[in-house]
Amino acid sequence: MNFKNDFILSNTNYLLNHSVGRPLITAQSAFQDAFLDPWQNSGREPWGAWLTIIDDFRNALGKMFNAPMTEFCPQVNLSSALTKVLMSLEVLQKKSVVILLSESDFPSMGFAFKKTLLEHCELRFIAKECDITDIDVWQSHLSEDVDLAFISHAYSNTGEQAPLDDILSRCQNLNILTILDIAQSAGILPLDLQKQRPDFMLGSSVKWLCGGPGAAYLWVNPKRLEECKPKDVGWFSHENPFEFDIHHFDYHNSALKFWGGTPSITPFAIATHSIEYFSDIGALTSRKHNQKLIDLVAKEFDSEFVSPKDQSKRSGTLILDFKDRQESILLALHNNNISVDSRSLGIRISPHIYNDENDIDQLISAIKNAS
Numbered sequence: 001m002n003f004k005n006d007f008i009l010s011n012t013n014y015l016l017n018h019s020v021g022r023p024l025i026t027a028q029s030a031f032q033d034a035f036l037d038p039w040q041n042s043g044r045e046p047w048g049a050w051l052t053i054i055d056d057f058r059n060a061l062g063k064m065f066n067a068p069m070t071e072f073c074p075q076v077n078l079s080s081a082l083t084k085v086l087m088s089l090e091v092l093q094k095k096s097v098v099i100l101l102s103e104s105d106f107p108s109m110g111f112a113f114k115k116t117l118l119e120h121c122e123l124r125f126i127a128k129e130c131d132i133t134d135i136d137v138w139q140s141h142l143s144e145d146v147d148l149a150f151i152s153h154a155y156s157n158t159g160e161q162a163p164l165d166d167i168l169s170r171c172q173n174l175n176i177l178t179i180l181d182i183a184q185s186a187g188i189l190p191l192d193l194q195k196q197r198p199d200f201m202l203g204s205s206v207k208w209l210c211g212g213p214g215a216a217y218l219w220v221n222p223k224r225l226e227e228c229k230p231k232d233v234g235w236f237s238h239e240n241p242f243e244f245d246i247h248h249f250d251y252h253n254s255a256l257k258f259w260g261g262t263p264s265i266t267p268f269a270i271a272t273h274s275i276e277y278f279s280d281i282g283a284l285t286s287r288k289h290n291q292k293l294i295d296l297v298a299k300e301f302d303s304e305f306v307s308p309k310d311q312s313k314r315s316g317t318l319i320l321d322f323k324d325r326q327e328s329i330l331l332a333l334h335n336n337n338i339s340v341d342s343r344s345l346g347i348r349i350s351p352h353i354y355n356d357e358n359d360i361d362q363l364i365s366a367i368k369n370a371s
Ligand SMILES: Cc1ncc(COP(=O)(O)O)c(C=O)c1O
Pocket: 076, 077, 078, 079, 080, 105, 106, 108, 152, 154, 155, 156, 181, 183, 184, 204, 216
């Protein structure tokens, strides 16, 4: 199947899926149908239709990650979702809390931990130099005094993947709370919430799900729901939003207790359409295609290939380090209309379902021909 025809690629060889995925050609009409039509074509207020979009969004996530839609709550972004989760847990409001995270996590997550928790909490970092793909590294950090472990499923700056199953089972054995960040893995690394069960999961639609910014989500493990007492609430976190009694508030009995005031709808109308598209393809199919294309690059640039060679340790991103040729290669790629970027370890390249072998051939020859 030629997935290229389904996306707006603007004549580029687009390999920046760790940053922003490309929109579907049908995104605009899906948005028109779901969001604008009910607003434009009726003299009544469109909330009924708009809230259906949120149900569809949660259903699409349920299908993608194999969990009931009631366990998902829309969020603005991961940082805000993380703050809400941390503020909701009374066990984290005590004096000596130890949080385990990694220096390779997305910095915004560290900022949210630092500013949300009490000052004497300890943020214990797995150092950047450690091999985050190695369960022994995690084992040596997951000691009995840790209260909560923050796990990024995939790391876009290193092209690595965390050994999720082993981390989760170790944490379960030690009764350590877990928060999983799937910003860089959603849609490209298969995840089955019936098998992999963190306590909380935070994700967005920006990258491999090609759904644009603003359509983030929080998944709450039902065994944690009761103890969560969100502080950042609004009428949509209420069991009955239309009760309208300022003296009475009951939390919603689903993950929607984390929702808040009048919700935004627009980003979810766009994202739902594309999450449905990717869940029909299946993350395993996208993953296999992505790994096949990464292998083609690995074959050509063995010594420059600094992200993991072992597929079980890889994310969807590969990193090439050309050392002092880096700048001229980046310029050559730019001049050849090949979209990549670079971070401290090297050039980041993320092939998606709409990339093909021809795109990879172009990339390889542009690199080889760079002065
Ligand atoms: C691993 C990871 N987590 C989180 C984020 C984004 O967090 P937020 O949605 O708060 O901007 C990114 C963005 O690139 C990311 O790569």
